[in-house]
Amino acid sequence: MKSLPVRIRPEQRPDHDLLARFARTHLRCLGEMDHWLDAMPQPAALFCLKDRDLTIVAVNQSFYHTFLVNYDIDAKPSHSDAWRDRIIETALAKTTSSFFELRRDGALGPEYFLCTAGLLPAEEEGAKLVLFTALDRTGDRTTEKSLRRELLSDGLTALPNRAGFGEEIDDRLRNGPWPENAKFGIIAIDLSRFSRVNESLGPLAGDELLITVAKRLKSNLRQGDVLARIGGNDFAIFARLNNGLSDCIHIVQRVKDSLKSPIRLSDLQIRVDCAIGCALSTGLDDDPDDVVRKAQAAVKIAKRSGKVEIYRNGVLKEAQRRFSIESRLRTALSQGELTLAYQPLIHLQTGEITGFEALARWHDPDLGHVSPAEFIAVAEESGLITALGRWAAYEAAQALSRWDGKFGKPLPVGVNVNLSPIQMARDDVASVFEEALRYSGVSGNRLTAELTESAIIVDPDKARKLLVALKDLHMPIAMDDFGTGYSNLASLHSLPIDILKIDRSFISTMLDDKDKQAIVRTILSLAESLNLSVTAEGIETQELAHALQTMGCGNGQGFYFARPMPEAEAFDYWRARWNFETV
Structure with a gap:
């Protein structure tokens, strides 16, 4: 058998022949292998495994400088020698090739190589030839590491x-x-x-x-x-x-x-x-x-x-429910799944219906009935309150228009629409109501805007400009939940407000609490001095209705008169009580 030398040019040869320290293999039909390896740009070598001994057959220049120059065959094996173990594994395995990544410590830091080991036909019985190549991926890995650092x-x-x-x-x-x-x-x-x-x-x-x-x-x-x-x-x-x-x-x-x-x-x-x-x-x-x-x-x-x-426990479920409500509410608004319910406002002296308050209602196919307190809070938190407020204004105006069509002429009632402080801050509310009135053909004096004291306190100047713009549309203005906020008499007098709505927290227990009776009397006296109308919320018994009537309160609303009802039922309720004279 003819011996096959490993070709290394004189200028590449080190002071002592490293290859001489490896066992040489004598194989036939490999006379040109060293030329083939030299033609490859990446490190490449041919190995022979026989009797579980790995011997080197041929290497190219790149392999020599990458893997052999500083190789110490007598040193203890380290992770840098992993390529030898993987070559042996490939030679002994049933597969014809394998891919693996090699990492080793270099002079400038970690070095990475994408390696392949593939079996070649061998004429000598019991010998297995393995072609090994290594592609330097150090630059790619450094870039990936830098990008990952930026990503994280x-x-x-x-x-x-x-x-x-x-x-x-x-x-x-x-x-x-x-x-x-x-x-x-x-x-x-x-x-x-x-x-x-x-x-x-x-x-x-x-x-x-x-x-x-x-x-x-x-x-x-x-x-x-x-x-x-x-x-x-x-x-x-x-x-x-x-x-x-x-x-x-x-x-x-x-x-x-x-x-x-x-x-x-x-x-x-x-x-x-x-x-x-x-x-x-x-x-x-x-x-x-x-x-x-x-x-x-x-x-x-x-x-x-x-x-x-x-x-x-339970807070995360609450957060997940709020997220579900937000997602479903967005869909409901876009597909028209919400409705308005109408609670009548009753003139306490005559029993006549002076108007209705429009209240949003939502029954979702997945979530079931969702409380207004729940979905309105989510709408304010998520920013959907703008779309919700616009929908309520348009729908309330259209309901008045449909009622007028049924009756044959304009009904002597209006509808109150609630305004959120966040809606007032983020949306052009005056333009919303102007469009709602124009599209419905309803006069402005039949659509009342209800806002809370907190909406005014947040930005008094902006609130005043908005109220003036609404008054230009001839819309009445009602201050909802009056008595629970921090508005002072000076601001109350300077704002174009027409109606004070006494919060239900004062009304519901008024008969058993003299202090609350005194507060209600004070609000009524204040309203009379400022020439404002008053509506009492939360009237649930006949005794409350008569007490407020005796105290001179103008209007009231609550379960005693009626619960919020759908649009068609509200119209029928008004017709049934038309010209009703007593509470």
Whole structure:
């Protein structure tokens, strides 16, 4: 058998012949193999496995410089020798080829190679030839690593983002030292009024505020805890809880202390307020994503309560229901699945129906009957209140138009439509009512806008402009739930308000509470002084109706007279009580 030399040019040969330290294989019909290997741009070599001994047959220049120059055959095997083991595995396996990635430590850091090992026909009995190639993927892996780092981190604060937070948690849970019965917790932090900083000082000031907050929070973390920015102005902390809730409360206090002192932006001192919600795991086997969702549900409650909230059972279900309601409500609005119910307003002295209040009702095929208090709150939170308010205004005006058509002439009644403070802030309400009146052909004095005191307090100047615009349409204005807000007499006198609606909380228990009777008398006296009409809400008994009639209250509504009813029933109810004289 003729021996096959490995060709290495003189300028490539090292001081001592490395190849001489490998066992040489003598095979037939391979005289040109070294030329074929030299033609390949990537590292390539031919090996022979016989009697479980791997011997080298031929290599190209690239393989020599990549794998053999610093190779020490006498050293202990390491992960850098993995290519030899994989070649042997391929030779012994039933498959004809295999792919694998090789990682090794290089002078400039980790190096990665995409390797292939394939079997070639061998003439010598018992010998197996393996062609090995390696493609350098170090650059690709470095780029991937850099892109992944960018994908998992927040570009502004350099903290982990939502996806990176999840990976950091998984890594801590798998590899961190955890005492027996240890738990973990998620602390969600929402910066309050952050949008005002952006609106008043600009986005650069907002970014600076976020960076400063991130630095302060990070400086107060314990070793092993993880801080992440999981939203625009939302942060979260993953914390080990060796002592359960007490550890969590201690971390919350550190968070509050770190944000106690004001932050200087330009020439201003900004005080950072935040809402904090916490969720604790029951053990290390809990799904971290589930715990994060619970903490976010708790922080939503904290934004309303103004206190630190610890997640309790059922909160996540409530949040999921709100999400379902939002999704289904969006569909219901687009497909016309909501209806208006009409509750009559009764003139207490004559018993005549002076109008109706339009109240939204919703029965969903999946959710069943959804309370207005529930879906209106979701609509305000999600921004759907604008679409809901527009629909209510158009539908109420069209109902009046249909009633007029049935009666043959305009009915001597109107409809009250409620306005949300958020709708007033976000929508051109005056244009909405102008269109509703124009499309229906109904006069403005038959459509009353009801708004609460809180809607006026939020932005008095804007509210005043809106009310003036509505008065230009000849629409009456009613202040709903009067007595529960903080409006003062000066603002009440300066606004073009026609009707005060006394909140049901004063009316329902008025007969048993002299203080509430006094409040009702005061409101009636005030309304008389300002030449305003009064409607009492929540009348549920005949005694209440007679008492308010005796006190001089003009109008009332409540279950004593009628519950809210569909459009057709409301028209029939009006016709049945037309010219009715007594309460």
